[in-house]
Amino acid sequence: MSADREYDVVMALSYYAPYVSGLTEAARVVAEGLASRGQRVLVVTTRHDASLPAEEVLNGVAVRRTRVVARLGKGVISPSFPFVVAREARRAAVLNLHLPLLEAGPITLLARRTPVVLTYQCDVAMGAGLVDRLQQAVMDRSVALAMRRSAVVCPSSDDYAEHSRLAVEMAGKARAIAPPCLDRSGGRPTFRDGPGLHVGFVGRIVEEKGLEYLVEGFRRLDDPDARLLVAGDYAKVAGGSVVERVRRAAGEDSRVRLLGFLPDASLPDLYASLDVFALPSVNSFEAFGIVQVEAMLTGVPSLASDLPGVRMPVRHTGFGTIVAPRDPEAVHRGLVELQRAQPDRAAGAARTRAIYGPGLSIDQYAELFATVGK
Known part of the structure; x- marks a missing residue:
């Protein structure tokens, strides 16, 4: 990575540890894995829980959280989030956005010349209501813009990429990388209760x-x-x-x-x-x-x-x-x-x-x- 940059990788996503989901865990494991190899990694996320600190270091990863002013369904609204991500991205060798992310398109514009790698976790699945459909359409347009401006898009599998609503936008840029999976072996069957299945x-x-x-x-x-x-x-x-x-x-x-x-x-x-x-x-x-x-x-x-x-x-x-x-x-x-x-x-x-x-x-x-x- 470039020695004249403050960070090797800036990652951005709406929720990060200690929040737990497949998306956040995939980002966390990669971020911590890179940090353990000597990479300078910054994660920019939202302060979805007001009790969390605005800045901290978690297992070698610098974490910066932006203020949340409102919530919309599963998402949060943090006006400063895209600007903080873009500012830090301009000081990094690579910007890695974890999608779906409502602000993805504007962030890639604001990041200017920093190369972008998108980790495409999944399509957004909203309800049938008018507000839900509008939110999904806005999200898809923002993600499509980010894909056009990215260097590489990383879906979890070629199968998912081919069936995604945004398959056309991914075409020619997709490089499938499965999310990181941890070794959980070595346990004892303490939850087992009897001989049944x-x-x-x-x-x-x-x-x-x-x-x-x-x-x-x-x-x-x-x-x-x-x-x-x-x-x-x-x-x-x-x-x-x-x-x-x-x-x-x-x-x-x-x-x-x-x-x-x-x-x-x-x-x-x-x-x-x-x-x-x-x-x-x-x-x-x-x-x-x-x-x-x-x-x-x-x-x-x-x-x-x-x-x-x-x-x-x-x-x-x-x-x-x-x-x-x-x-x-x-x-x-x-x-x-x-x-x-x-x-x-x-x-x-x-x-x-x-x-x-x-x-x-x-x-x-x-x-x-x-x-x-x-």
């Missing part, structure tokens, strides 16, 4: 995850010893949680257990307790599913929805099964199939590691940033 989910309890379909499909199992362990935040979720919908689907079935938010330190034990990991996503706001790959890396097969990007880890490894989204009966059949097949866990983990192993994504981003930032 244990199915697990990790993630925010939000609409796009399709959890009610997972619950309904699981409840069709007639094994009283089966368990469905749902781990994820439903108290501090941008845009609101659907935990009551999940509870209604579970009814009085004591086999379904909501564990709430689990810290990273507990995830190895959860994965060690599972026979199947489920990712029952229902829309394009899910594009990969880091948690499913992390479970697969520990030897747990995945049941994944047949959606662009989401289905690729199972397709690439053969370690799991793919089911139709929004279909409880398909979920039920998939769980029965995996229970009967009993996939080779060691072989599945090895195949997953060869494609999505820890560090591979960081290696690819480091190489890309070094090339673009020359």
Whole structure:
């Protein structure tokens, strides 16, 4: 990277640690991985929680948060955010924007000559209301402008890029890099409760995850010893949680257990307790599913929805099964199939590691940033 720049990489995204989502975790792991290799990394984000400091250093990464003045659905409004990002980008070798990001287009204009790499996490999936449709249209136009001005666009997979609403804008610039996945192996099965099939989910309890379909499909199992362990935040979720919908689907079935938010330190034990990991996503706001790959890396097969990007880890490894989204009966059949097949866990983990192993994504981003930032 250029020695005459203050930063090697400036990253920008609306939410960052300690907020937890697939998007924020992907950015955090790459940022910290680059910092551990001696890169000078600054993350510019919003101060979505007023109790957070405006500036701090997290695991070697400088973090700067801009003031939030209002909230709009899942998003926040921070008038100073694009200007701070652009100002810092002009002092960096590379600007890395994590999309979807409402301000992406204007930021690329303000950043001037600094080369831009876009990490395209997913399309925005809004509701059917007029305001939602307007917000989605504005977002897509801003992202399309950013894509035209970027050097490279990094979707999570070629599959997702080909099916994205912005596939045309990505054409010729796309370089697929899977999000970074951590090694969660070595846990103890402390969440296990009996000999029955244990199915697990990790993630925010939000609409796009399709959890009610997972619950309904699981409840069709007639094994009283089966368990469905749902781990994820439903108290501090941008845009609101659907935990009551999940509870209604579970009814009085004591086999379904909501564990709430689990810290990273507990995830190895959860994965060690599972026979199947489920990712029952229902829309394009899910594009990969880091948690499913992390479970697969520990030897747990995945049941994944047949959606662009989401289905690729199972397709690439053969370690799991793919089911139709929004279909409880398909979920039920998939769980029965995996229970009967009993996939080779060691072989599945090895195949997953060869494609999505820890560090591979960081290696690819480091190489890309070094090339673009020359």
